[in-house]
Amino acid sequence: AMTDTYAVIGHPIEHSRSPDIHALFAAQTGQDMHYGRRSAPVDGFAASIQAFFAAGGAGLNVTLPFKQEAFERADTLSERAQRASAVNTLMARGDEIHGDNTDGAGLVADLVGRLGTDLAGARVLILGAGGAVRGVVPNLFAAGVARITIANRTRAKSQSVAESCLRMGSIAACGLDEAPFDADLVINAISAGLAGEMPALDDRVLTRARAVYDMIYADTATPFLRWARDRGVAGEDGFGMLVEQAAESFALWRGIRPDTRAVITALRGC
Numbered sequence: 663a664m665t666d667t668y669a670v671i672g673h674p675i676e677h678s679r680s681p682d683i684h685a686l687f688a689a690q691t692g693q694d695m696h697y698g699r700r701s702a703p704v705d706g707f708a709a710s711i712q713a714f715f716a717a718g719g720a721g722l723n724v725t726l727p728f729k730q731e732a733f734e735r736a737d738t739l740s741e742r743a744q745r746a747s748a749v750n751t752l753m754a755r756g757d758e759i760h761g762d763n764t765d766g767a768g769l770v771a772d773l774v775g776r777l778g779t780d781l782a783g784a785r786v787l788i789l790g791a792g793g794a795v796r797g798v799v800p801n802l803f804a805a806g807v808a809r810i811t812i813a814n815r816t817r818a819k820s821q822s823v824a825e826s827c828l829r830m831g832s833i834a835a836c837g838l839d840e841a842p843f844d845a846d847l848v849i850n851a852i853s854a855g856l857a858g859e860m861p862a863l864d865d866r867v868l869t870r871a872r873a874v875y876d877m878i879y880a881d882t883a884t885p886f887l888r889w890a891r892d893r894g895v896a897g898e899d900g901f902g903m904l905v906e907q908a909a910e911s912f913a914l915w916r917g918i919r920p921d922t923r924a925v926i927t928a929l930r931g932c
């Protein structure tokens with residue numbers, strides 16, 4: 663039998679950690695598969711996934727800036743991908759390409775499963791309103807969160823995310839400078855450039871916070887985590903979420919669930 667091939671597709675893609683993560687999953691579970699990187703030109707996503715699946719490819723992870731386009735190009739969609747209007751996982755199903763979204767499951771698995779965060783009844787403030795936020799809101803409500811406020815630089819975008827999630831739970835939208843001061847948990851999903859600068863935030867958004875979580879990850883403490891730590895609130899970055907969403911994709915593709923903690927420890931050394 664031929665070895666099944668998978669890849670992560672994005673632009674740029676050189677720095678993606680996904681191939682390392684999936685190689686460890688495959689070794690751990692004894693799966694015969696290969697997982698590589700695929701760079702697509704910004705205007706060439708559709709042609710690139712067409713070529714990948716036509717050549718017998720089994721599955722793709724989709725990252726920036728293509729999650730929205732993957733949602734539009736997939737032939738069939740899971741319910742959670744429809745709710746998110748974004749796709750981070752593609753798989754061949756007969757002649758069709760099926761789209762799913764594992765970001766939300768990944769965030770909750772890391773927050774609750776690994777870090778032991780108590781989400782039941784929690785008030786959550788999310789900074790940012792991009793594709794990643796759309797993916798995680800349904801899972802946060804499903805995990806028992808009582809209220810979500812989405813604060814974003816472009817207010818119309820937080821408004822639009824909140825409106826499409828109204829039926830899921832209590833959700834509000836505001837500008838970054840209007841964020842409430844009573845959140846139990848503050849989650850950052852602002853991709854503020856490679857230089858890593860954070861937009862100015864009012865310290866009082868941390869008044870009641872028991873923890874923060876940064877969906878961004880880096881080899882050293884992220885600017886958001888440093889900002890919170892300097893104000894007495896500890897947190898974790900999004901590397902655990904990255905590994906957890908990868909595990910969820912791997913389980914969809916291979917029908918077997920890898921041990922994520924071993925992989926987080928191996929790649930992070932903590």
Ligand code: NDP
Pocket residue numbers: 726765768789790791792793794795814815816817819851852853854855861877878879900901903904905907
């Ligand atoms: P998008 O590009 O869709 O959204 C980016 C968000 O950041 C927008 O809300 C945007 O605001 C805001 N933003 C960017 N620059 C600034 C700035 N200078 N000041 C204020 N706001 C700013 O990205 P995604 O939602 O897809 O991803 C967000 C981040 O989360 C990325 O860094 C990504 O790598 C990370 N991520 C991590 C995952 C993980 O597994 N750990 C999974 C998914 C994403 P505006 O609307 O005003 O432009």
